[in-house]
Amino acid sequence: MAKPTYLAAAWRGSGAGVLLAGCSPGSLRRIWPGLAIGVVIALAASFVATAYGGPLLxxxxxxxxxxxxxxxxxxxLPGIEFCSKTLLRIGIAMLGARITLEQVSSLGAGPLLIVAGAVVSTILFGVALAALFGRPSAEGLLSGGAVGICGASAALAISALLPRTRENEHFTLLTVVGVxxxxxxxMIAYPLxxxxxxxxxxxxxxxxxxxIHDVAQVVGAGYLMSSHTGDVATVVKLTRVACLLPVIVVASALYRRSGDTAGTDSAKRPPLMPLFLAGFLCLMLANSLHLVPAAAASAMNSASRxxxxxxxxxxxxxxxxxxxxSLGWRPVLMLAAETVWIALLVLAAIKFAL
Incomplete structure (x- = not known):
């Protein structure tokens, strides 16, 4: 008999419907079509994975x-955006219920140094590439930060520091699509x-x-290999996400000192510390202190999947x-070069420094 799928287990015992129950009727009507598309695609993938084997994600x-x-x-579109952003962040936050501080400390100082070196060097590499290709240094900061930290989320956060020009908006769109x-x-190639x-x-x-740039693809690629690999990849990735705070603070200070933030709207700037990261850390701390019952942790794990x-x-x-x-070869080449840079740097550090 086939094993229960992640989705079936989640809907049966995780309280996944609580999220929808918390939405207002108007919001639920607005997101329902896109949400239904995501659920149907996920159920189809779950059926194929259960019936024929292979990676569900x-x-x-x-x-x-x-x-x-x-x-x-x-x-x-509203439901698709809800699933790819809000639902993603909820799923990542609930992953904290299966990770403990003991697991984080078991990684040692080496991975933390690798993460810090990868983030800083990728941003500096992006700025250098921008100068080489005759692009503004802000584009190097934006693309290097997106590749080095957390993909589209970092791109949007850093773009809030830049003047509201059509060129910057265009490059932000390119960066989001590119990363x-x-x-x-x-996600497909790195496990191989x-x-x-x-x-x-x-x-x-x-x-x-x-x-890997985006949190979702890190989780997907990690759990394609094994549960342990997925757990380690999630911890390492969320450590990179945490680097968004100091990068934004430093970049903001530099741009304000140079007077280049004219035209930005501080009221629309995203939070420096993503809420899903705070949720992940809180659940991880609670789990480390044995405050999360085993049944609740299992339910959150199923709902997270x-x-x-x-x-x-x-x-x-x-x-x-x-x-x-269709967006031009120089910016695309910048993103591709930064992607290769961080991959080779991390791989070399693992092979020769750990």
């Missing part, structure tokens, strides 16, 4: 790519690269968490390789 991604034509549908597309490719390089489960988690499968499906719906190709 990868099936969800590929099935989502086939429905890219719905990405700009005004009826479906999402490259993270999608990395980790296996080819002979990395063990912990090293593979450090590599995936340290080299369900949220992540749906989020991966809708991220696939949103991904457009044609849009990436």
């Amino acid at each position: 990868l099936y969800a991604l590929f099935f989502g790519l086939a429905f890219h034509f719905l990405a700009h549908d005004p009826v479906c 999402t597309s490259m993270s999608t490719l990395a 690269l980790a296996a080819w390089a002979g990395l063990d489960a912990t090293q593979a988690g450090i590599f995936i968490g340290g080299a 369900a949220c992540l499968v749906i989020a991966i499906a809708t991220l696939g719906v949103k991904t457009s390789f044609q849009a990436l190709a």
Whole structure:
């Protein structure tokens, strides 16, 4: 008899419906079409994975790519955005219930130094590439921060520091599309690269968490390999996400000192510390102190997997390789070079320093 899928387990015992119950009727009507698309794609992927074997998250991604034509549908878009952003962050936050401080400390100082070095060097590399290609240094900061920290979220956070010009908005869009597309490719390729390089489960988690841009694809790639690799990759990635705070603070201070933030609206700036990171850390701390009952931790784990499968499906719906190709070769080459840089740097550090 086939094993229960992540989605079935989540809907039966995790209280996943509480999230929808907390939405107002108007909000629920607005997000329902896109949410239903994500759920249907995730259920189809879950059925195929259960019946025929194979990676559930990868099936969800590929099935989502086939429905890219719905990405700009005004009826479906609110729910797709809800799944790929809000539901994703809820799923990531609930992952904290399965990770403890003991696991984090077991990684040692080495991975933390790798993360810090990768973030700083990738941002500096991006600024250097911008100068080489004759682009503004702000574009190097934006692309390097997006690749080095947490993909589209970092791009949007850093863009809030820049003047509100059409050029900056265009480059922000390019960066968001670029890092999402490259993270999608990395989610598929990096587990294979980790296996080819002979990395063990912990090293593979450090590599995936340290080299892939977006949180969702890190989680997807990590758990494609094993639960342990996924846990390590999540911890390493969220350590990179935490680097957003000091980077934003330093960049803001530099731009304000130079007078380059004219035209920005501070009221619209995103929070320096993402709420889902705070939620993840709180749950991890509670779990470390044995304050989370085993049944609750199991339910949150199932709900987290369900949220992540749906989020991966809708991220696939949103991904457009044609849009990436149409935005020019120099910025795309910058993003690609930064992606290769951080991957090779992390891989070399793992092989020769750990």
